[in-house]
Amino acid sequence: MRWLSRSYLALVYLLLYVPILVLVVFSFNDSRTGYNWGGFSLRWYESLFSNHAMVQAMWNSLWLALTAATVSTIIGALTALALHRYRFRGKKVLNGMLFVVMMSPEIVLAISLLGLFMLVGLKLGYVSLLLAHVTFCLPFVVITVMARLSGFDERLPEAARDLGASEFTVTRTVLIPVIMPALMAGWLLGFTLSMDDVVVSTFVSGPGYEILPLRIYSMVRVGLKPEVNALGSLLLVFSLVMLMLSQWILSRSKQ
Amino acid sequence: MLQSIKQQPFRAAVLMLVWGWLLFLVLAPNMLVVGASVMTRDPSTFISLPLNLDAYRQLFNPLYLDVFLHSLYMAAMTTLVCLLIGYPFAWALSHVGKRRQTLLIFLLIVPFWTNSLVRTYALKLILATNGLLNSALMSLGVIDEPARLLYTEGAVIIGLVYLLLPFMILPLYSVFEDLRQDVLLASHDLGAGRLATFKNVIVPLTLPGVLAGVMLVLLPAMGLFFVPDILGGSRNLLVGNVIKNQFLDARNWPFGAAASIVLTLTMALLIFAHRLSKRHLGEEGA
Amino acid sequence: MKKIALAGLLALGLTGCSSEDSQVLNLYNWSEYMPQEVLTRFQEETGIEVVYTTYDSNEAMYARLKLLDESAAYDLAVPSTYYVSKMRNEGLLMPIDQSKISGFDQLDPELTSLDIDPDNQYSVPFLWGTTGIGVDTADIEGDPVTAWKDLWDERFEGRVNLTNDMREVFHMSLRVLGYPGNSTDPQQIEEAYEKLTELMPSVRTFNSDAPRMPFLEGEADVGMIWNGEAVMGKDSMESLEYVYPEEGVIAWLDSFVIPKNAKNPDAAHQFISFILQPEIAALISEDIGYATPVLPARELLGEDVADDRASYPTRDDMVNAEFQTDIGDDALQVYAKYWEKLKSGR
Numbered sequence: 008m009r010w011l012s013r014s015y016l017a018l019v020y021l022l023l024y025v026p027i028l029v030l031v032v033f034s035f036n037d038s039r040t041g042y043n044w045g046g047f048s049l050r051w052y053e054s055l056f057s058n059h060a061m062v063q064a065m066w067n068s069l070w071l072a073l074t075a076a077t078v079s080t081i082i083g084a085l086t087a088l089a090l091h092r093y094r095f096r097g098k099k100v101l102n103g104m105l106f107v108v109m110m111s112p113e114i115v116l117a118i119s120l121l122g123l124f125m126l127v128g129l130k131l132g133y134v135s136l137l138l139a140h141v142t143f144c145l146p147f148v149v150i151t152v153m154a155r156l157s158g159f160d161e162r163l164p165e166a167a168r169d170l171g172a173s174e175f176t177v178t179r180t181v182l183i184p185v186i187m188p189a190l191m192a193g194w195l196l197g198f199t200l201s202m203d204d205v206v207v208s209t210f211v212s213g214p215g216y217e218i219l220p221l222r223i224y225s226m227v228r229v230g231l232k233p234e235v236n237a238l239g240s241l242l243l244v245f246s247l248v249m250l251m252l253s254q255w256i257l258s259r260s261k262q
Numbered sequence: 263m264l265q266s267i268k269q270q271p272f273r274a275a276v277l278m279l280v281w282g283w284l285l286f287l288v289l290a291p292n293m294l295v296v297g298a299s300v301m302t303r304d305p306s307t308f309i310s311l312p313l314n315l316d317a318y319r320q321l322f323n324p325l326y327l328d329v330f331l332h333s334l335y336m337a338a339m340t341t342l343v344c345l346l347i348g349y350p351f352a353w354a355l356s357h358v359g360k361r362r363q364t365l366l367i368f369l370l371i372v373p374f375w376t377n378s379l380v381r382t383y384a385l386k387l388i389l390a391t392n393g394l395l396n397s398a399l400m401s402l403g404v405i406d407e408p409a410r411l412l413y414t415e416g417a418v419i420i421g422l423v424y425l426l427l428p429f430m431i432l433p434l435y436s437v438f439e440d441l442r443q444d445v446l447l448a449s450h451d452l453g454a455g456r457l458a459t460f461k462n463v464i465v466p467l468t469l470p471g472v473l474a475g476v477m478l479v480l481l482p483a484m485g486l487f488f489v490p491d492i493l494g495g496s497r498n499l500l501v502g503n504v505i506k507n508q509f510l511d512a513r514n515w516p517f518g519a520a521a522s523i524v525l526t527l528t529m530a531l532l533i534f535a536h537r538l539s540k541r542h543l544g545e546e547g548a
Numbered sequence: 549m550k551k552i553a554l555a556g557l558l559a560l561g562l563t564g565c566s567s568e569d570s571q572v573l574n575l576y577n578w579s580e581y582m583p584q585e586v587l588t589r590f591q592e593e594t595g596i597e598v599v600y601t602t603y604d605s606n607e608a609m610y611a612r613l614k615l616l617d618e619s620a621a622y623d624l625a626v627p628s629t630y631y632v633s634k635m636r637n638e639g640l641l642m643p644i645d646q647s648k649i650s651g652f653d654q655l656d657p658e659l660t661s662l663d664i665d666p667d668n669q670y671s672v673p674f675l676w677g678t679t680g681i682g683v684d685t686a687d688i689e690g691d692p693v694t695a696w697k698d699l700w701d702e703r704f705e706g707r708v709n710l711t712n713d714m715r716e717v718f719h720m721s722l723r724v725l726g727y728p729g730n731s732t733d734p735q736q737i738e739e740a741y742e743k744l745t746e747l748m749p750s751v752r753t754f755n756s757d758a759p760r761m762p763f764l765e766g767e768a769d770v771g772m773i774w775n776g777e778a779v780m781g782k783d784s785m786e787s788l789e790y791v792y793p794e795e796g797v798i799a800w801l802d803s804f805v806i807p808k809n810a811k812n813p814d815a816a817h818q819f820i821s822f823i824l825q826p827e828i829a830a831l832i833s834e835d836i837g838y839a840t841p842v843l844p845a846r847e848l849l850g851e852d853v854a855d856d857r858a859s860y861p862t863r864d865d866m867v868n869a870e871f872q873t874d875i876g877d878d879a880l881q882v883y884a885k886y887w888e889k890l891k892s893g894r
Contacts, residue, residue: 023370118509120291206485243375
């Protein structure tokens with residue numbers, strides 16, 4: 008029974024990773040057609056980096072994901088703290104709106120934001136993308152931080168306040184350290200969601216600021232482009248490095 | 263209010279930021295969609311008065327009903343396959359040692375960092391007529407002629423399952439984690455066989471997880487318009503394709519908005535069912 | 549808090565740092581419709597960087613331009629035939645200053661001052677071409693394919709490619725039924741739809757990004773293709789032939805237009821003039837396989853291109869050929885309805 012369940016796990020992981028493995032292996036494939044092995048080569052990495060628009064789109068995407076994750080972590084953490092600590096009118100409404108964002112189909116979010124941006128005349132580009140990405144990352148950060156806060160001893164901030172600390176000081180010195188791991192997790196989640204998004208970005212991006220999904224979309228549909236393999240592999244490596252870095256920081260801060 | 267701002271400027275600032283963000287970027291856009299859905303299609307300004315429910319009526323036009331049903335069918339197939347793979351998977355996962363569990367969960371998320379488009383493209387490499395799967399099967403002698411896999415309904419479903427499986431596994435995993443061993447032992451002690459324990463104890467207790475998983479897979483599965491575009495050869499459309507076409511190609515905004523709202527309401531219905539089942543179970547447990 | 553505010557400012561402040569320093573021309577064009585070499589040479593000569601964004605249907609291009617209106621920064625777009633008149637009538641275009649364009653007088657008089665834009669106040673012809681039948685002769689057995697109606701042949705089940713273009717697909721079906729390709733009669737459109745449903749089991753894919761690709765990938769062996777794509781495809785697959793169907797090809801003329809909110813119309817004019825140079829026009833025609841309206845460029849073409857019937861059809865090939873026209877919004881809605889139904893899978 009045990010080996011059966013283990014081998015089942017292994018099988019599903021294999022299926023999940025085969026496409027990614029194919030991607031990485033074929034990114035070193037010399038063959039043009041992309042279907043058969045033509046020897047080891049770095050030519051797709053070369054052609055990727057000589058494609059100015061592609062590199063630009065890659066940086067744009069990374070920059071967008073970094074900033075969107077950061078902004079949504081900040082706002083999300085503040086929201087979670089507010090929901091956890093303060094009593095105010097409309098708390099349920101606020102909760103409900105976050106829930107709506109998390110649960111509404113991506114495509115609906117995309118068109119509703121497009122409608123809004125058009126109405127207020129916001130130029131589609133980095134700002135519109137950032138606003139959209141922060142919005143769909145927000146509820147996930149809030150939930151992560153809330154989960155952390157729910158197991159937290161309420162008497163600690165009370166004590167700090169009794170000792171004369173201001174609200175801001177309490178937040179900075181008592182609460183932030185407590186929720187730090189959740190902030191990291193939320194940030195990572197935001198980064199992941201932003202990098203992976205296709206649907207929302209398709210709608211709210213403009214010609215001035217092109218990001219990866221749109222570039223890839225037109226490339227993939229025009230035909231087989233081995234550069235896409237190289238690109239996917241690079242993204243994977245980059246994310247793994249980021250993750251290990253965050254793990255390292257986390258383990259250090261624990262010590 | 264003014265006094266409270268003076269007393270607690272930080273608190274006031276936080277609340278204002280949060281409320282501002284949500285009102286402007288969540289409530290307002292959603293209202294816009296609702297508004298657009300009851301307006302009239304206009305070829306030059308997209309939407310115009312008078313207000314009416316034509317867009318909703320159009321949804322029930324047999325032509326579009328067909329599109330929706332087919333999309334629903336593919337999403338349902340996707341959900342079913344995810345459930346069939348995910349349920350035993352989550353169970354097996356919850357029986358692995360704690361340390362390894364963290365690693366395995368983490369491995370579920372890693373694929374997301376290569377953009378989902380790139381992964382869909384990788385699937386194309388595998389499924390194509392002269393792709394890897396066909397060459398592998400042919401060199402093994404399983405088939406003589408390449409099977410037509412790409413640009414079929416099956417390919418679309420495979421793509422959706424591949425992209426959405428982790429969303430089924432994660433909530434299932436969390437309910438299996440909570441499933442206490444002593445409950446199963448008790449059931450066993452009371453003389454229930456494996457099958458009876460599964461049917462009467464495990465299934466009801468994991469039902470909320472199943473529903474959560476269904477929620478996280480079914481609705482997104484109807485919206486991922488790029489999957490039929492790449493793997494389905496622009497056939498086997500999803501509701502997402504229809505909505506996207508209405509907004510970006512056919513320019514029938516009221517109809518696109520109405521379709522979005524129906525999609526959201528379906529979601530709400532599922533959430534409601536989920537809550538209900540949870541409450542129901544909570545009462546039984548008490 | 550200071551740090552947070554700083555981070556926020558930084559995030560918002562860095563918005564404009566992408567590529568504002570050098571001059572940029574935002575070209576909104578069909579996928580694979582401009583050789584990279586031309587863009588590079590243009591940049592070398594003028595210092596203007598071309599940002600090339602693509603679309604796969606006139607509808608998508610039109611909707612995006614219309615939708616983004618103020619916020620769109622496209623300086624140049626390439627609508628087909630009747631979309632020029634449509635966009636012109638709706639005030640989406642900026643007049644073209646012919647004094648800033650050199651080489652206009654060298655254009656084929658048969659392709660200028662058409663009904664879609666008398667006197668070419670708003671458009672300059674870029675390329676023209678046809679939609680006909682692509683056939684992978686290596687994989688086709690039996691009688692040669694000569695007409696649209698042959699696509700319905702049972703032997704092609706699961707091997708047909710159609711363009712992902714509503715009007716073209718219906719145009720084809722209407723012609724098979726003997727109706728005009730630009731029909732606005734709901735009855736005829738419905739019949740065309742019915743006829744297409746019989747074709748659907750044979751249809752493998754809809755592709756308007758690069759209709760040659762399903763042929764090259766081995767997924768499709770016969771079907772709709774643009775002549776330029778067939779020429780391009782032949783480079784890597786010798787057996788790919790372009791056939792002028794008996795019922796008549798679908799003809800189109802793609803023209804440069806400047807959207808009314810273009811940020812850099814001067815660069816757009818410069819780019820048009822650059823393209824109209826015979827040498828550049830010939831290079832484009834040879835590279836992507838469509839026919840150029842620049843007459844002196846035809847002298848510069850290699851013989852294999854100039855004599856290639858796929859790129860430059862004879863008069864006989866163009867018998868029954870039909871240009872697409874604006875059919876009006878009501879008819880368009882009828883088409884759209886059946887189109888989605890058709891593609892939903894059954």
